[in-house]
Amino acid sequence: MSDGVSRRSFLKTAGASAAAASLAQVAQAAIAPPEAGVPATPTLGPDATDVTLSVNGKPMKLRVDPATTLLSALRMECDLTGAKEVCDRASCGACSVIIDGRLVASCMMLALDAEGTKITTVEGLAKGDELDPLQLAFVKHDALQCGYCTPGLVVACRALLDKNPKPSLSQIKSGLSGNICRCGTYTNIFNAVLEASGQKPIADSAPV
Amino acid sequence: MTATKTDVSTMPTTNRPMNAGQSVADDASRLDGIAKVTGAAKYGRDKYPAGCLFAAFIRCPWGKAELVSHSADEVQKLPGVVEVNVSRKEGLYHGRDMGYICADSPLALKRAMEALRPVWKRGEVKTLIEDDIDKEPEPDVDTGKLLDAAPLKLEAIYSTACQTHSSLETHGCVVDHQGDSATVWASTQGTFSFRDGLGEALKLDAGQFEVKCEYIGGGFGSKLGGPGKEGLLAARLSQKLRKPVYVFCDRREEHLDTGNRPSSRTLVRLGVQRDGTIVGGQIQTWGGVGVARGGGGCTVPSNRYKLGQISKDHKDIAFNAGGPRAMRAPGHPQGSFAEELMLDEVATLAKIDPLDLRMRLASSVLQEQMRLGAKLIGWEDRKLTGSQTGVIRTGYGLGTASWGSAGSLAEAEVIIHRDGSVEARTGAQDIGTGYRTIMAIVAAEAIGVPVGIVRCSVGSSRLPSGPGSGGSITSPIMAPTMRMAAEDAREKLLAVVATAKKVELAALRIDAGEILLDAKAIMSFKDACGLLPSDAITGRNAGRKRAEERGHSNGVQFVKATVDTETGVIRVQRVIAIQSCGKVLCRKTAESQIIGGVIQGLSYAMFENRLLDRVTGAMVNPNFEWYRILGPNDMPHIEPVLWSKGQTKVCALGEPPVIPTAGALAAAVFNAIGAPVRSTPMSPDKVLAAVASGAKNERGAPAVNPPPNGKPENKKPGGGA
Numbered sequence A: 001m002s003d004g005v006s007r008r009s010f011l012k013t014a015g016a017s018a019a020a021a022s023l024a025q026v027a028q029a030a031i032a033p034p035e036a037g038v039p040a041t042p043t044l045g046p047d048a049t050d051v052t053l054s055v056n057g058k059p060m061k062l063r064v065d066p067a068t069t070l071l072s073a074l075r076m077e078c079d080l081t082g083a084k085e086v087c088d089r090a091s092c093g094a095c096s097v098i099i100d101g102r103l104v105a106s107c108m109m110l111a112l113d114a115e116g117t118k119i120t121t122v123e124g125l126a127k128g129d130e131l132d133p134l135q136l137a138f139v140k141h142d143a144l145q146c147g148y149c150t151p152g153l154v155v156a157c158r159a160l161l162d163k164n165p166k167p168s169l170s171q172i173k174s175g176l177s178g179n180i181c182r183c184g185t186y187t188n189i190f191n192a193v194l195e196a197s198g199q200k201p202i203a204d205s206a207p208v
Numbered sequence B: 001m002t003a004t005k006t007d008v009s010t011m012p013t014t015n016r017p018m019n020a021g022q023s024v025a026d027d028a029s030r031l032d033g034i035a036k037v038t039g040a041a042k043y044g045r046d047k048y049p050a051g052c053l054f055a056a057f058i059r060c061p062w063g064k065a066e067l068v069s070h071s072a073d074e075v076q077k078l079p080g081v082v083e084v085n086v087s088r089k090e091g092l093y094h095g096r097d098m099g100y101i102c103a104d105s106p107l108a109l110k111r112a113m114e115a116l117r118p119v120w121k122r123g124e125v126k127t128l129i130e131d132d133i134d135k136e137p138e139p140d141v142d143t144g145k146l147l148d149a150a151p152l153k154l155e156a157i158y159s160t161a162c163q164t165h166s167s168l169e170t171h172g173c174v175v176d177h178q179g180d181s182a183t184v185w186a187s188t189q190g191t192f193s194f195r196d197g198l199g200e201a202l203k204l205d206a207g208q209f210e211v212k213c214e215y216i217g218g219g220f221g222s223k224l225g226g227p228g229k230e231g232l233l234a235a236r237l238s239q240k241l242r243k244p245v246y247v248f249c250d251r252r253e254e255h256l257d258t259g260n261r262p263s264s265r266t267l268v269r270l271g272v273q274r275d276g277t278i279v280g281g282q283i284q285t286w287g288g289v290g291v292a293r294g295g296g297g298c299t300v301p302s303n304r305y306k307l308g309q310i311s312k313d314h315k316d317i318a319f320n321a322g323g324p325r326a327m328r329a330p331g332h333p334q335g336s337f338a339e340e341l342m343l344d345e346v347a348t349l350a351k352i353d354p355l356d357l358r359m360r361l362a363s364s365v366l367q368e369q370m371r372l373g374a375k376l377i378g379w380e381d382r383k384l385t386g387s388q389t390g391v392i393r394t395g396y397g398l399g400t401a402s403w404g405s406a407g408s409l410a411e412a413e414v415i416i417h418r419d420g421s422v423e424a425r426t427g428a429q430d431i432g433t434g435y436r437t438i439m440a441i442v443a444a445e446a447i448g449v450p451v452g453i454v455r456c457s458v459g460s461s462r463l464p465s466g467p468g469s470g471g472s473i474t475s476p477i478m479a480p481t482m483r484m485a486a487e488d489a490r491e492k493l494l495a496v497v498a499t500a501k502k503v504e505l506a507a508l509r510i511d512a513g514e515i516l517l518d519a520k521a522i523m524s525f526k527d528a529c530g531l532l533p534s535d536a537i538t539g540r541n542a543g544r545k546r547a548e549e550r551g552h553s554n555g556v557q558f559v560k561a562t563v564d565t566e567t568g569v570i571r572v573q574r575v576i577a578i579q580s581c582g583k584v585l586c587r588k589t590a591e592s593q594i595i596g597g598v599i600q601g602l603s604y605a606m607f608e609n610r611l612l613d614r615v616t617g618a619m620v621n622p623n624f625e626w627y628r629i630l631g632p633n634d635m636p637h638i639e640p641v642l643w644s645k646g647q648t649k650v651c652a653l654g655e656p657p658v659i660p661t662a663g664a665l666a667a668a669v670f671n672a673i674g675a676p677v678r679s680t681p682m683s684p685d686k687v688l689a690a691v692a693s694g695a696k697n698e699r700g701a702p703a704v705n706p707p708p709n710g711k712p713e714n715k716k717p718g719g720g721a
């Protein structure tokens, strides 16, 4: 934390620990008076702060520590545990959600920053009992093994199809390149996306 | 279609025509598929009981360090901090637990960790197998003579880097102790060994608490063998504080201290006849086991090939790093990497086709599988090793696998309810293999009903006990066990029908959901269940011994890859993975096991490397940015081929498909560029070095490779491990 303290890492660690000298210095730097002409942003925290999130079409009133990530808020405060914490630094995609139509790693966003946006999580893709065709295609093509990466991948595929309803194989690959799966389900995921977008899955060799 | 109406047991696909009709249930998808794609599936890490406390270990940040001072007393006073305990003074590897902190929220815990401000005194470290090798061991006298007499000789050193399991759900559990009972939500590959290891810490008898693991986010071997330090910490704290306690590693801890596939080094000296016959030689292997006492085995020779008189020796080397744990086919991918590339080098020495060489050395089953694979991959398009001159060169390679499976006995129950539903019950866990689905298929087939009406309960210590998911034994053990329980339930139901209808029991059968009397349908299964005098009948395998069955799984993989000789980048184009596993129960999950094995094998071959700083011993890449695993963009087309010829028993499938991939890719790269890359990960720098060493003559020049994982001249930070 010596140079370049991001808002997130600052908020995630700063706060109550006035006892720690290094943190106190960081806090000093962070609360330096704003430069002239820069509008002051309201100070939030260190106490818990009210926030209202719109998740899957429902308003959720929460009271969170300002350092809480959107991912933690969804998982711990909203009981929406579909999004997973796997890397906590935007390198796996397991925490993917759709915010105002954009695919976002919810581990990299503060819950407070998500106020006023529309958040869709994997739990919000099915309409009641009716699954998103993409979800059905995942099940049909066995595009999941342990399933831990699956919610993030389903969301990433949904975001891809929303932007590009008929993606080519290479567009699918790059569209999903922010997600990883350790069990190795990628090829079946490609087939699920192809099928959900009305295209033919990739066929293996015919018997010889 | 709706979630409630969707019958996932009948979802036919047609894109893998080779495998059509090869399994008991071709069209069945995973029974838990919908729970997983909707986010409804709850893993251990998804449990946050009300009032839950959070605990984590304090970790040694260096390969060797002494804890000189810390601010535990001040940390204890911070808001939200429940307990701080520093219990160890010296750490011998990065990630060693030195104590723990418990707090009332994840953020309070994080702040407390930051505020602990430990001061460390670093010590000298060793980080490589090579740190312990001064001189290559000489062959014994007889082997030396044999080598001297051979007209052709191969001498080479192969090495593989340390691979972490990288399960996406990290290790840990949540324990809720309520005084005289407890609930434990665990991420484990062994429900029952987890339970057995926890009683003492909980101060409860096994019957007083339940270990649940309905869903597990991967394990690959690292979550076998009991509750581990995370489980014990959660159990002790919850027992003491009488509150639920949540302990899950973060990604960094997961890389550092939850096991790995150890690094390996293999010295090969082989004597070869001019016709390619291998007369024998010396194989010396080393395993880099970190602070562990063993577990570094490297399975070469594999005994799949006739290699003549081999004198083999192995040594485990300790250094300052976290120790290994079983990882999918422990020791085998390491050995196979050396063995398959070695065979291609021998073939090139003797100027013969490496496929022909293997045909001469391998068993008849493998020969047959090789013939099929060669056709599918287009082996006839393969160019001679070292003959290509373009920038992008194409290579073909192959490797083989085998795995045994032995029988033992476990427990299972099948309950038939009066409403016509069926429940298969087994406490063993589904770590992503499809176990839950496979057990339902077995029960359905044994009773004679569609899979769609069978529910399967898994992953609880309150259910009938089963084995841990390790060594590919779960299905071989549990399929016959579940079958016996289902047959028992079926017979009990038929006895009720026989009495009610006043017919001979022996004349009754169940097929496709119909009760047959002398092969004529007399009533539906559902109506028959309505005759039950009680709510349900339970079938058990108890007391019935299964015959000791042994089966063997064999596999062959072919890889086609291109190598960019200007950038050193390898792109895998296509993989054909032929695998036998006995009688296939569920086509789709079997295909997935094979595909997953191939993907992990490619990832191992091209990217994965636990990198230890040579000076501090710290792992420099304990994350997913710099510890790279294969992603969507790296994907070739993979064709899993289920080999059914002569298959009757249920045999191993989890381990074998991960064995041959890295070696097959190494052979393909060698074929493309004419010089071997003898160490994993086969990163661009190593590929370029191999290209630069040159394939001067058509059949491959002697390879001059930088010593894989070699000892750097001066110790600089950032060296490889």
Ligand code: FES
Residues within 6 Å of the ligand: A084, A085, A086, A087, A088, A089, A090, A091, A092, A093, A094, A095, A096, A105, A106, A107, A108
């Ligand atoms: S947990 Fe957010 S990207 Fe990995």
Ligand code: FES
Residues within 6 Å of the ligand: A144, A145, A146, A147, A148, A149, A150, A180, A181, A182, A183, A184, A185, B168, B217, B218, B432
């Ligand atoms: S299915 Fe296990 S990580 Fe993707």
